Amino acid sequence: MESRVKVIQGTIDDLLLPGSKFDAASCILVLHFVDDDQEKLKLLGTIRDK
Template identity: 60%
Template sequence: MSNRVNLIIGTINDLPKADKAFDAASCLLVLHFIDDVQEKLELLRSIHAHLKPGAPFVLVSAYGDRDGNELKDRLHVWRSFWLDAGRSPDKVNEMVNTGIMKISFLPEKQIEGLLQESGFTNVTKFFVTGLFGGWICHAGSNGLDIECDV
């Protein structure tokens, strides 16, 4: 496999300039650390631009509407998990206040909208656990396809 895979450690800006497109991509536990929605969109667009049309893309991110009951309920379950695991209430509150509540939550529909706006199609949520969700989608045409009538 080593002759077919090239691991690049860094950001999308560290990728070689696109003389070829990638067969697949993933963005795992990154999007919720970007505060600005426009920056999130630019990252997703950049990923899309590096993919072959039809290539799969997997996104896993924290998600939820900060003002909605559903996220509050999931946070309650998350807190209960850590309390049941033996963490002190003070430590759990610290984890929530200095960690979890500092990340950039977006509602599920907004994440799906950003993926679609970035050019991805067939956006499907396939994974949910606690505060995180996972989506798989595919790169739509990136404008490089050439159609001709014969």
């Protein structure tokens, strides 16, 4: 599995590479750790705009 997984510590802005795709499971996991509702909205907006 290690050949298929890459761990990146940071924010969604650190992941915005051409052709990047995110699935719902990743999104739900990340949202679970974001305490501030405005930050959650910002994150979702960033994903929507890409």
